Amino acid sequence: MLRLEAAEITQDTFKLRADLSIERSRKYAVIGPSGAGKSTLLAALCGFIPLSKGRLLWQDNNITSFAPGNRPMTMLFQDNNLFPHLSVQQNVGLGLRPDLRLSSGEKDLVQNALSRVGLGDFAQRKPGVLSGGQQSRAALARVLVQARPLVLLDEPFAALGPALRNEMLDLVAELITETKASLIMVTHAPEDVRRIADDVIFVANGVAEEPRPAAALMDNPPQELRDYLG
Amino acid sequence: MAFSTVSISSKLGIGAAILVVALILAALLAVLWRAEFNSGLGPADWSAIRFTALQATMSAVLSTLLAIPVARALARRRFRGRGLLVTLLGAPFILPVIVAVLGLLAVFGRAGWLNAGLAQVGLAPVSIYGLHGVVLAHVFFNLPLATRLLLQAWQTIPAERFRLAAQMNLTPHAVFRSIEVPLLRQILPGTAALIFVICLTSFAVALTLGGGPSATTVELAIYQAFRFDFDLSRAAQLSLVQLGIAGGTAALALWIIPTVSIGGGFDRSLHRWDAQGGLQRVLDILAIGLTTVFLSLPIAAVVIRGVAGLAETPAAVWHSAGVSIIVALISIVVLLSIALPMAGWIVTRPRGGSEAVGLLGLAASPLTIGTGWFILINPVADPFALALPVTALINAFMALPFVLRIIVPPMRDTVQIYGRLTQTLGLGGWPLWRWMILPRLRPQIGFAAGLTGALSMGDLGVIALFASPDTVTLPLQMYRLMGAYRMDAAAGAALILLALSLGIFWIFDKGGRWHAQA
The missing domain is CATH 1.10.3720.10 (MetI-like)
Structure with a gap:
C-alpha cells in the first residue's frame, strides 16, 4: 500500500494538499480541471517534485526522499517515453538494466514483453519508424519488464485517436491485472474512467481528494464534479 | 525544480x-x-604595447566596418553559390594562420601577384611587412567572422518589418536608418571588441609579417625574450603585461561580446522587396565580389604554388x-x-x-x-x-x-x-x-x-x-x-x-x- 500522509506540494504560489492511500491491484483515475495539479500529484508521487510537507509511505517505509529510480513505481509521460537513438529492444532492456548488459534470460524477458504487446517483430527497429500506437506499445513493454508494483500514466495516449486510445487502455488494463500492479492514471475523459478505473481521485481547489468508487461517483457526481464534467 | x-x-x-x-x-x-620588477619596462616593451594596441584597434575597426556592406548584401540578396560563400566565411576558423600568411605573401608579397601587376603599369611595389601587413592578415581572418556575426544579427530582424518598409516604399537610405542602424548599434561594439581581444594575443601573424622594433606585439616580444635572449625573467614580465592587457580587456569586453554561433543556421534568406534599384545592386555585387576575391585568392595561391612545390x-x-x-x-x-x-x-x-x-x-x-x-x-x-x-x-x-x-x-x-x-x-x-x-x-x-x-x-x-x-x-x-x-x-x-x-x-x-x- 502507498500512502500519502498529510502531504503538501508547493510550486511557487501553487499549493496542493493530499492525504490518501493507494491499494494494491486497483486502478485509479485522477480527474479534475486543467491546472488543478493532476500532473503535479503524479510528479510528486514519482519523486520529480519534493513534498514541502508530509510523508510518502510504501508498506510503512518512509520513501519521501527516495530518488525516482528507487521508488516502487514507473511512469509514462505525455511524450518522450522512448529514446529515439536506441532500438525498441534496447529501450525495453533499459527497464531491466540501465547498463544494458542483458543476460540471455533477460533478453528472453524483453522479447516476451515485446511479443505480449504485439511488437515481437519490431525489436530491432528505432522508435522513429514506428506509428504512434506502436510507440505506446513499446513503452508499455518496458513498463511490463520493469514490473513495478505501481504504474503511473500521465496521459501518454493523449495524442492517439479515440479507437487507438481505447485499444491502449484495454491493453493497459489487461497488463495491470496480469501483473497485479496498481495503476494511477491522469485523464480528461469521463469515458476513460468508466472504461478502466475502479476508483477516482478528484483534484480541484488545491486538494487531491481521497479515492472514491468510480462507478457510484460517475453515476451520481457531487456538485463540484458535476461542474467539471459539465 | x-x-x-x-x-x-x-x-x-x-x-x-x-x-x-x-x-x-x-x-x-x-x-x-x-618576473623581476626592479628593472621596469624598457622603451622596447612600451613600443610593443603600443603596437599591440594599435594593430588590434585598426584590425577590429577595419574588419567590422568592411563587414557591414558584405553582411548587408548577403542578407538581402539571393544568388547561386550564396550558401557556399557563407560556409566559406566559416573556414578561416579552421584555416592554419601560417597557411593564410603564405597565401597573402603570394598575393601581396614582394614578388606577389599585386606587385607584378603594379610593375606592369609602372607603379612602385608595396611591402606587406610591418603594421599594414599585420592588419591585412587580421582583416583576412576576422572580416569573415565579423560578417557572420552581423549576418546572424541581420537575420533576427523579423520579415514583417521589411514587409512594412516595402509597403511604405521606403528608400534604401530610410530602410538603413530605421531598421538597420539600430541593429548595428547593438551588434557592432561587441563584434569589434571580440576581434580586438583576438588580435591582442596575435602571435603567428606578428611573427611572420611583423617583427623589428616598430612592429612587435607583446606576444611576439615574449617569444623573442624567451627564444633569442633566453631571458626568462623578461619573458615572465612581458607575460604579466600580456595578461594585464589581454585578460583585462577580455574580462571587460565579456559582457558585450555576442554569442558566436560556429555552426550552421545561415541558410535562411528572407525575401526582400527593397534595394532593387541600380546603385544598391552595384554596391552589393561589389561588396560580395571583392570579398570573395580577397578571401579566395590567397587560398588559391597556396594551392597553385603548393602543387608545384610538393616535389620540393x-x-x-x-x-x-x-x-x-x-x-x-x-x-x-x-x-x-x-x-x-x-x-x-x-x-x-x-x-x-x-x-x-x-x-x-x-x-x-x-x-x-x-x-x-x-x-x-x-x-x-x-x-x-x-x-x-x-x-x-x-x-x-x-x-x-x-x-x-x-x-x-x-x-x-x-x-x-x-x-x-x-x-x-x-x-x-x-x-x-x-x-x-x-x-x-x-x-x-x-x-x-x-x-x-x-x-x-x-x-x-x-x-x-x-x-x-x-x-x-x-x-x-x-x-x-x-x-x-x-x-x-x-x-x-x-x-x-x-x-x-x-x-x-x-x-x-x-x-x-x-x-x-x-
Missing part, C-alpha cells in the same frame, strides 16, 4: 574544471614569481606532418575528457556562471601559459622533451571555450527532454553517458572534436617556444622553410597542412553525423 533533473555526477566535471583552473593559475603564479618538400616535412597529426589527436582526446564532464556539470547547474571557467583559457594567452609552465617544468625535467604534450594540452585549453559553447546548449536540451525518463529508469553514471548523452550529442561532439583537431593541427604558438630540432610540428616546419626562403618547399608544406587541417575537421564532423538519429 528543486530536485536535480538528471543524475549526472558532478564530481568529474568539477574535477576537470579545477584541473583547468589549477594548470592555468600555476602558470600565472610561476610567471609572477619569476623535404622528407622532414612528412615527418612533421606525422608529429602534427599526433599532437592534434592528443588535443582532441584531452579536450573531450575535460569538456564532456565539464559540460555535464554545467548543465546540472542554473544558467550562466560556470561556463566562465572555460574562458580562462582565452584570458591567458598561449605564450603566457607556455612561459609559466616552462618555468615550472625546467627545474624538474627537460621542457623541450615535453614539447608535444604541452602543445597538445595548451591547444586543447584554447579550444575549450568554443567547445563548451557548442556542447552545453544541446546537452541542456537533451537533459530537459529526457531527464525524467532517465530518472524513472534509474539511469546514471556511465550508462547515462553511454546510452543517452553520447549518442544524443554525437553530431556536436564530432564537430567540436574536428574543430579542436584543426585548431591544434594549424597552431603555431607554444610549439615555437618549446620546440627542439627533432620535435617540429608542420606549421613550425613550414615557418622554418619560409625563414630559409625555400618558398616552394614551404608552399608544398602549406598545401599538406591545409589538407590535414580541413581533413581532420571533415573526418570528425562527418563521423559525428554519420548515421546519427534525429
Whole structure:
C-alpha cells in the first residue's frame, strides 16, 4: 500500500494538499480541471517534485526522499517515453538494466514483453519508424519488464485517436491485472474512467481528494464534479 | 525544480574544471614569481604595447566596418553559390594562420601577384611587412567572422518589418536608418571588441609579417625574450603585461561580446522587396565580389604554388606532418575528457556562471601559459622533451571555450527532454553517458572534436617556444622553410597542412553525423 500522509506540494504560489492511500491491484483515475495539479500529484508521487510537507509511505517505509529510480513505481509521460537513438529492444532492456548488459534470460524477458504487446517483430527497429500506437506499445513493454508494483500514466495516449486510445487502455488494463500492479492514471475523459478505473481521485481547489468508487461517483457526481464534467 | 533533473555526477566535471583552473593559475603564479620588477619596462616593451594596441584597434575597426556592406548584401540578396560563400566565411576558423600568411605573401608579397601587376603599369611595389601587413592578415581572418556575426544579427530582424518598409516604399537610405542602424548599434561594439581581444594575443601573424622594433606585439616580444635572449625573467614580465592587457580587456569586453554561433543556421534568406534599384545592386555585387576575391585568392595561391612545390618538400616535412597529426589527436582526446564532464556539470547547474571557467583559457594567452609552465617544468625535467604534450594540452585549453559553447546548449536540451525518463529508469553514471548523452550529442561532439583537431593541427604558438630540432610540428616546419626562403618547399608544406587541417575537421564532423538519429 502507498500512502500519502498529510502531504503538501508547493510550486511557487501553487499549493496542493493530499492525504490518501493507494491499494494494491486497483486502478485509479485522477480527474479534475486543467491546472488543478493532476500532473503535479503524479510528479510528486514519482519523486520529480519534493513534498514541502508530509510523508510518502510504501508498506510503512518512509520513501519521501527516495530518488525516482528507487521508488516502487514507473511512469509514462505525455511524450518522450522512448529514446529515439536506441532500438525498441534496447529501450525495453533499459527497464531491466540501465547498463544494458542483458543476460540471455533477460533478453528472453524483453522479447516476451515485446511479443505480449504485439511488437515481437519490431525489436530491432528505432522508435522513429514506428506509428504512434506502436510507440505506446513499446513503452508499455518496458513498463511490463520493469514490473513495478505501481504504474503511473500521465496521459501518454493523449495524442492517439479515440479507437487507438481505447485499444491502449484495454491493453493497459489487461497488463495491470496480469501483473497485479496498481495503476494511477491522469485523464480528461469521463469515458476513460468508466472504461478502466475502479476508483477516482478528484483534484480541484488545491486538494487531491481521497479515492472514491468510480462507478457510484460517475453515476451520481457531487456538485463540484458535476461542474467539471459539465 | 528543486530536485536535480538528471543524475549526472558532478564530481568529474568539477574535477576537470579545477584541473583547468589549477594548470592555468600555476602558470600565472610561476610567471609572477619569476618576473623581476626592479628593472621596469624598457622603451622596447612600451613600443610593443603600443603596437599591440594599435594593430588590434585598426584590425577590429577595419574588419567590422568592411563587414557591414558584405553582411548587408548577403542578407538581402539571393544568388547561386550564396550558401557556399557563407560556409566559406566559416573556414578561416579552421584555416592554419601560417597557411593564410603564405597565401597573402603570394598575393601581396614582394614578388606577389599585386606587385607584378603594379610593375606592369609602372607603379612602385608595396611591402606587406610591418603594421599594414599585420592588419591585412587580421582583416583576412576576422572580416569573415565579423560578417557572420552581423549576418546572424541581420537575420533576427523579423520579415514583417521589411514587409512594412516595402509597403511604405521606403528608400534604401530610410530602410538603413530605421531598421538597420539600430541593429548595428547593438551588434557592432561587441563584434569589434571580440576581434580586438583576438588580435591582442596575435602571435603567428606578428611573427611572420611583423617583427623589428616598430612592429612587435607583446606576444611576439615574449617569444623573442624567451627564444633569442633566453631571458626568462623578461619573458615572465612581458607575460604579466600580456595578461594585464589581454585578460583585462577580455574580462571587460565579456559582457558585450555576442554569442558566436560556429555552426550552421545561415541558410535562411528572407525575401526582400527593397534595394532593387541600380546603385544598391552595384554596391552589393561589389561588396560580395571583392570579398570573395580577397578571401579566395590567397587560398588559391597556396594551392597553385603548393602543387608545384610538393616535389620540393623535404622528407622532414612528412615527418612533421606525422608529429602534427599526433599532437592534434592528443588535443582532441584531452579536450573531450575535460569538456564532456565539464559540460555535464554545467548543465546540472542554473544558467550562466560556470561556463566562465572555460574562458580562462582565452584570458591567458598561449605564450603566457607556455612561459609559466616552462618555468615550472625546467627545474624538474627537460621542457623541450615535453614539447608535444604541452602543445597538445595548451591547444586543447584554447579550444575549450568554443567547445563548451557548442556542447552545453544541446546537452541542456537533451537533459530537459529526457531527464525524467532517465530518472524513472534509474539511469546514471556511465550508462547515462553511454546510452543517452553520447549518442544524443554525437553530431556536436564530432564537430567540436574536428574543430579542436584543426585548431591544434594549424597552431603555431607554444610549439615555437618549446620546440627542439627533432620535435617540429608542420606549421613550425613550414615557418622554418619560409625563414630559409625555400618558398616552394614551404608552399608544398602549406598545401599538406591545409589538407590535414580541413581533413581532420571533415573526418570528425562527418563521423559525428554519420548515421546519427534525429
